[in-house]
Amino acid sequence: xxxxxxxxxxxxxxxxxxxxxxxxxxxxxxxxxxxxxxxxxxxxxxxxxxxxxxxxxxxxxxxxxxxxxxxxxxxxxxxxxxxxxxxxxxxxxxxxxxxxxxxxxxxxxxxxxx
Amino acid sequence: xxxxxxxxxxxxxxxxxxxxxxxxxxxxxxxxxxxxxxxxxxxxxxxxxxxxxxxxxxxxxxxxxxxxxxxxxxxxxxxxxxxxxxxxxxxxxxxxxxxxxxxxxxxxxxxxxx
Numbered sequence: 588x589x590x591x592x593x594x595x596x597x598x599x600x601x602x603x604x605x606x607x608x609x610x611x612x613x614x615x616x617x618x619x620x621x622x623x624x625x626x627x628x629x630x631x632x633x634x635x636x637x638x639x640x641x642x643x644x645x646x647x648x649x650x651x652x653x654x655x656x657x658x659x660x661x662x663x664x665x666x667x668x669x670x671x672x673x674x675x676x677x678x679x680x681x682x683x684x685x686x687x688x689x690x691x692x693x694x695x696x697x698x699x700x701x
Numbered sequence: 702x703x704x705x706x707x708x709x710x711x712x713x714x715x716x717x718x719x720x721x722x723x724x725x726x727x728x729x730x731x732x733x734x735x736x737x738x739x740x741x742x743x744x745x746x747x748x749x750x751x752x753x754x755x756x757x758x759x760x761x762x763x764x765x766x767x768x769x770x771x772x773x774x775x776x777x778x779x780x781x782x783x784x785x786x787x788x789x790x791x792x793x794x795x796x797x798x799x800x801x802x803x804x805x806x807x808x809x810x811x812x813x814x815x
Contacts, residue, residue: 591744620802628788628808630745635802645802677744688733688794690803692744 590614593678593693600668601701608663608696610678617682619661620690623647624675636661668700704728705793707806714813720778722809724791727772731793735803736765736776739788748789749776781813 591612600606612619621634622645632645636655650672651665661680665672678693706725714720726734735750751758751765751774758765764777778785791806 628790628810630790630805630808632802679744688735688750689747690737690745692737692746694742694744 591678591680591691591693593676593696595696596694597697597699599699599701602667602669604668604700606665606668606698608676608678608698610661610663610693611659612661612678612680612691612693613659614680614682614691615658616680616691617658618680619655620679621645621651621653621661621663622677622679622692623649624677624695626674630677634663668698670700673698673700704804705791705806707791707809709809710807711810712812714781714811716781716783716813716815718781718813720776720781720785720811720813722776722789722791722811723773724775724793724806725771725773726793726804728793728795728804729772730795731804733794734765734767734774735792736763737790737792737805739790739808741787745788745790778811781811783813783815786811786813 594609617638619636622630623633631647633649634653636642642653651663676696679690681690736748737745738748739745749760749763753769762779767774789809792803794803
């Protein structure tokens, strides 16, 4: 049973709309991540957070923004969605500390922008 | 620059056969190499992982072989079953401190025919 929850699972919206993808975890993990997954499967890190009030951009440039006001919550926002934002967005988390290497992923939010 | 190269992109195996997926990395600072398994509609989940102090790790039908000098590692699935049909990602990271970001391969879509 997943301990990291993403909503909505599927979203179809029109161009120019603002959207927020929710991600919550119940494991008390310090570190949280957002990945964008291509239709061709490849995973790209777009945002990460090492704790409350800490956010960093990932390896792939993204027009989305994130916030980390609470440990358990790491939402991703697109102010004005475009068709190029159509993708699968995966949230993940892990414990802090150098030895805690296991990433736990949510089931993903599949976004389609028309 | 892709730091982890994965092949093949897709693989079809008959039930009972051996599935082999290969990965190569460039960064010698990498010291943790996990494999993730992703079923359709789900997020990736950790399958098995290895550190470079051993050349092989086995868990049930799944084995990682690691060649540090060649900077290569591979996943072997023995007695492949239709339930193993999924996308497999290799990954790598350096685990020193809290600066932890996984670099993923592009994924291999495995289909096991009954």
